[in-house]
Structures are given as C-alpha cells and as structure tokens.
Amino acid sequence: MIDISIIIPSYNNLSTIGNCLDSIFSQQTKYKYEVILVDSSDKEDYSVLAPKFPELKMIKLNQRTYPGTARNIGVKAAKGKLIAFTDSDCIVFPDWINSTVDEHKKRDEILIGGAVANGTPHNLVGIAEYVLEFSDFIPQKNVRSMRVVASCNLSISKKLFLQAGGFEDFITNEDVLFSSVLNEKGVNICFVPNIKIYHVNRCNLWKFLKNQENLGYGSYKIRKIKKQPGSFLTKSRLLIPLIIPIRILTTFRKISRGKANCLLQFFVSFPIILAGIIFYSKGFFKGFTK
Template sequence: MRDAKHVDDTGAGRETAIVIASYNRPEELRTCLEALAGLDGGPVRTIVVDDGSDTPLAGVCAPFDWAECIRQPNAGPGQARNRGVRAAEGAELICFTDDDCRPRPDWLTRLVAAQGGIEKRLVGGRIENALPRNVYSSASQSLSSYLYDFYQSHGSGMTFFTTNNVCFRREDFLAVGGFGDFAVASEDRDLSLRWSAAGGTLVYAPDAVVDHAHALDMGTFWRQHAGYGRGLRDLHKAMNARADGRSKLEGAGFYLNMLGYPLRKEGHNRLGQSLLIGLSQVAMIAGYGAALRRERRARAK
C-alpha cells in the first residue's frame, strides 16, 4: 500500500481515507476492493463498515491489507458511514464509494484534486451505469443523472450528491453532524442541504468516475423507489423541524423533462427507461404515502 497521503494537482499531500458501508453483498464488495487495488499509484487506507451482514465481511477484506473491516449491528448506510468517518482518525480527506461501485483508476486522484483541501467544499463525482443492458438499472441511473444535470444547470439550492462518489474534509463532515438518522434513504440530500446551510459549497467533478453495477429487476426497482419515497418523507420532516424554507417540489416542467431525459441521451431501450422513470415516481408517491399513514397511526395510538 502506498502512503495514505494523496497528492493533489497543487502538489500538496493530504492524508486520505476511503469509507465503504456494506451489507450482505460480499461479492460486490470484493469487486469494489479489487477496483480500489488498481487505483493509480496503488490503494490507500480503506475502512469497510460491515453494517450487520448475515455473514461477517471480514473475510472478504482480509486479502487486502490496506482495508480495515469494522462490524456493527445493522443501523443503515448513513450510520455505517458515520462510524467509518469517526474511525478514520488522522485522515484529512474522506472519500465515499459503495460496495457495488467500481472506481476507475484515476478516480481518487481526480476527486481529491477537485476537493483540494478547501474548507467546507463537498465534491461529487460522476456515476456511470455499469449494466447498460439492464433497463431497470439504466432507468435508475438516468433518473439520478437527470437530477445532477438539472440542479447543476439551474444553480438550485436542492443540489445534492449521492454517497457513492463524494469527497470532503473529515473535519467539516463532523462539524455539520454527519448523516442524520435516516433509516431508508435521503440522508445524502439532507447532508447536502445542511452543508450548504452551514456556508459550504457543493462542487461537481465529472471526470472523477465510478461505474455503478446495481442489478435491478421490476420488484427491486419498485422497492428501491418506494424506499426513496419513504426517505423523502423523512427529509421533509427534517426540513420542517429546522425551518428550512426551500421548496420541496419542482414545477411541472421539471417532471416532464425528467420523463423525456433518456430519449435525449444515447443508450439501450431509451423508451423503456422513460416509462420506468414514470413508474419510479409512482413508487415514490406510494412510499411517501405509506410513511404518512404510519405517522397517522402512530399519532392515533
């Protein structure tokens, strides 16, 4: 393993750690670690947080002597990442990726260079779908890419980066309180909102790329986006609790453009992707509604 100090484009050495939250995906984790082993200059310190997997993941990490595995009771990916950041003592910069991602060889160099050690700068890289023949995976990635494109081009206060490709100063992450208590999803959006509210900036680094190999079918696609709906309800409650007045909904044009986004891009089964993006919004509404009903039942007791 090379020294954990990573050299950015200014020539300044910055100690960097990669944090991965993993749950019940040993083969995906192994593939991710193999990709990290191939980083330009060699791997750096990596902390894998096993979020209570049925079979402990320490054995997957063992062949990679630069990867530390921490096991905790299942608490969700946000809390697992918090644990990893706390464990990364001595690191100035933290980079997140996910167990089902394959960072490209120059990913870390480019991501760290874009962060540059600058105070309160949260950098997000580009995510590419590694399963282009899977229409469900393609549709899910098209939806995420549309949100990135829209919020970046409109300078929206709702800009966010997903947690499979980000970099920040550890000190800044801890100062904003890390991830909140989100059981399902939206912890990345909540972090981004609190980050900007604290005077931080969000910077997109499209040349820092991870390939995302998240295999989906109709059932898992629906459950994923219904989960996003439940997480969105948690996000709205958190925003209300801190009197965050930013708009929670976009205009009709935003959603119409979302449906047509795959048709304007190259790729396989673009019409199928558009139809599935429509279905994703139905699933999110269903998940959001289910969360509301649970709240009403809890209040009625």
C-alpha cells in the same frame, strides 16, 4: 501520513463489494490512502475478504445500520484529513483517488460530488434505476455548484464533515439532508464530473420497485424536516398524484442535457421508469401514515 480515507458502508452486499474493493486497491496513485469498510450484514460473512485485501480495515457492527450512520462510524476511525465515500455497489475509475485529492487541493472548505456512470447499461431495470436516481450526475455534465451531491461519490475534509454533524440516521436520502446542512452553513457544494464511478444498479424488477418505495418514503420524511423542492407535496395526501407527472418531467429535463444515448435510454426503459415512480409515490404516501 494518510492523505485520504475511503469509507464504504455495506449491508449484505458480498456479491458486489469485491469488485468495488478491486477497483480501489488497484489505483495507480501518488497519494497514501486507507480503505475502511463498515459492515452491518446479518446474512453474509465479510471475513472472506481479508485474504484478498489484507490492507482493508473492517469495522463489524452487530446490528443493521443505515448507510449514513455507518459512514459516521467510519469517519471516526479514519486517519486521513480528507474523506471520500463510495458504496459497495460501485466501481471507481482508475484515476479516482488522484482526481479527488487533486480537486480538493484547488478548493478549500468544500463538499465535492463526482459523476456517476451507468454500470448496468444493457439491462432495462438497471437503466431505469440509473435514470431515476442519477440523472443529475451523468459524466457529460460540466463543473458547477449544486444543491445536492450523491453520497456514493462524495468527498469532504474530515474537519468540515465533523463540524456539519455527519449524516442523519435515515434509511435513504441522508445525502440530501447532509447537503442541506452544508448549504445553510454557506459551504460550497461542487459537482466535478472527472471524478467518476460506475454504479451497479439493481437489475431485479421487484428489488428496484421496493427500493423506489423506500426512496419515496425517505423523500417525504426529508421534506417534512427541511424545505426542499417539492416540499409542498407533504401538505396533503391529495397532492400525491402530482408526483408522477412532476418526476417524469424533471427526469426527462435532466437526462436530456446528456448525450443522445441518455435520452434513448429514457424512452426505452420508460415503462419501468413509470412503474418506479408509482412505487415512489406509494412510499411517499406511507410517510403520511407513519
């Protein structure tokens, strides 16, 4: 019997997926697991992975598929009672499977999110992306209930996942909407920092800025559907300039809870962080026009 099914959505990420799979298949674990890769790439041939990872189960999709929908497809094929999600640009810690299953044995009917460590600590663009996207999930923080956890390090029972309806078909922020649905159902969402992964962040400035623009657009769409912190910003375009000071202050507050080096990273990469927030605001503005 499979104890846990690991689902990985991927789109044209052949450069990083190998390291991700290496970190999973090299786990020293007492639990039986399967790895399901849901690939919708249109420029890369993932069949080259088969010789190195013969146990990998691959689902090939014929068109570009957003991560949430790809995860849903993976869950349908999963044999484990417990589902864990990570992304193709992540590297899981050696005890990731053991820690994930052990935590679920302690708690029933729960969504667990793990910590996200910086996989690009020596690149300023990578640091900026990490600070903006993952400051809520730095490994130094304590076990606690949360409103939202990151889909790159998330686990839940298959039964509860299906009851919640799975992820929505959004380009970004699908984990925010999924967490909101579970919150409304009274499901406890717990952050457990000893379940850790590295996130390999974008190190190309333009790719980072375009991703922040996409995140801003997704943020607008989510806040129109579900009441979230900052939903008032969707009421008028005139409020969009407030995004810049709000995000600077909230990011600083979150990152300052970590170790001193986290705060140092914030200041060192601040010009790039500011540029990212400006592009995020640009994406949020696009939400009004589409």
